[in-house]
Amino acid sequence: MAEIQLRNISKRWGSFVGVANFDLTIADREFLVLLGPSGCGKTTTMRMIAGLEDATEGDIIIDGKRVNNLDPKDRDVAMVFQSYGLYPHIDVYENIRFPLKVRKVDPATHDERVMRAARMVELEDFLHRKPAELSGGQRQRVALARAIVREPNVFLMDEPLSNLDAKLRVSTRAQIKNLSHELQVTTVYVTHDQVEAMTLADRVVVMKKGVVQQVGSPTEIYDRPANTFVASFIGSPAMNLITGRITHGTFAGHNVEIGGLDAPDGEVVLGFRAEDAALSDVPAQINGRLYTIELLGDATMLAVRAGREMVSVKAGKEFRAEIGDRVSFSVPTNICHLFDAGTGERIA
Structure with missing residues (x-):
């Protein structure tokens, strides 16, 4: 050996x-x-x-x-x-x-x-x-x-x-x-x-x-x-990455607003996995229109157009909707990943 x-x-x-x-x-x-x-x-x-x-x-x-x-x-x-x-x-x-x-x-x-x-x-x-x-x-x-x-x-x-x-x-x-x-x-x-x-x-x-x-x-x-x-590169689909700005602990991007983040003010890239997003019946942190719906058998993969961003969301296999429908979803603050907008390096 x-x-x-x-x-x-x-x-x-x-x-x-x-x-x-x-x-x-x-x-x-x-x-x-x-x-x-x-x-x-x-x-x-x-x-x-x-x-x-x-x-x-x-x-x-x-x-x-x-x-x-x-x-x-x-x-x-x-x-x-x-x-x-x-x-x-x-x-x-x-x-x-x-x-x-x-x-x-x-x-x-x-x-x-x-x-x-x-x-x-x-x-x-x-x-x-x-x-x-x-x-x-x-x-x-x-x-x-x-x-x-x-x-x-x-x-x-x-x-x-x-x-x-x-x-x-x-x-x-x-x-x-x-x-x-x-x-x-x-x-x-x-x-x-x-x-x-x-x-x-x-x-x-x-x-x-x-x-x-x-x-x-x-x-x-x-x-x-x-x-x-x-x-x-890692994950299927890849992690969602949204460019925006943090002001007083709140991230704001196109059709995206997530508060309660422990990070300094400035330009950042916010990341989250498709399986970490939860669909909501009312307007939530992220809002947009369905771009595609893919039935996977055990789950349903959604592509959502939120402003200029295309976001992947994993829903249950029982999810039903039509392309073009408006959807809203939220992401727990504690699982959000933050990266420096300039270097791309992870922010601790």
């Missing part, structure tokens, strides 16, 4: 900064998710850990050993890519066994290790098929088994579910979660999908333009986003 220390690592190509001053310790057996939009530096960070990219600055330490100058094959990490990377001319059994042959592991142990890995991802009935005969989800499970069979110190997973359809993504995500619990191996997982991050991670690192925005448990990041970028 392995602890990973990333000590102020940076990656630059000329004047372009891919990753800036990334400093973090990933605990032994931790499942860490690097989360952010395309181009934020999350895959570059993982590739530096793997040795597929050289760090411009900083130290990468795995299990107490500096590995900056080690080749990928000597770092004892196993990678799972979104493209599967399977060999089309050999069957599933041989694809899973391939890392053992390359690393010259005792052939007497191969069958037992391959069968164990195949059982973990429920592939026992597909071992003699070629990759072309498998579905996308089955191919991704072969890639997982090929990583498992190596018994590495570290798993690195680069958007492994992005090529799967919605249903397969859910089932494969559950499989990865179960494998993580069963194998207890330090894992770094890259994704742009905040649902994957929230469901899989012990801790999440949210990145933007090569810079770490926040590190914390999924609950911490959801409940106390460090800035407006994190607030808008």
Whole structure:
């Protein structure tokens, strides 16, 4: 097992900064998710850990050993890519066994290790098929088994579910979660999908333009986003963010007025989650017209046009109204989030 220390690592190509001053310790057996939009530096960070990219600055330490100058094959990490990377001319059994042959592991142990890995991802009935005969989800499970069979110190997973359809993504995500619990191996997982991050991670690192925005448990990041970028990136739907001004403890924006806030006067961004808003039969803190109504089965998601703002509100499944109807709702003061209007940083 392995602890990973990333000590102020940076990656630059000329004047372009891919990753800036990334400093973090990933605990032994931790499942860490690097989360952010395309181009934020999350895959570059993982590739530096793997040795597929050289760090411009900083130290990468795995299990107490500096590995900056080690080749990928000597770092004892196993990678799972979104493209599967399977060999089309050999069957599933041989694809899973391939890392053992390359690393010259005792052939007497191969069958037992391959069968164990195949059982973990429920592939026992597909071992003699070629990759072309498998579905996308089955191919991704072969890639997982090929990583498992190596018994590495570290798993690195680069958007492994992005090529799967919605249903397969859910089932494969559950499989990865179960494998993580069963194998207890330090894992770094890259994704742009905040649902994957929230469901899989012990801790999440949210990145933007090569810079770490926040590190914390999924609950911490959801409940106390460090800035407006994190607030808008985490959650489905994203947190409502309304620009306005606080005067004597009362926030006022377009068709929005919320009092009782413990904050200094000035321009702020007020945030709240869709599920924290409560519909009212009389004019309340926020008033507007229904823009869209989405039936989700267990709830009804409303988009409300409040002045210039579009606000998401989660109502009960029994809610009934028509697009264009006027609605009012309130938000408890104690769950409102306040951010600096200039910097976007959270106001304590």
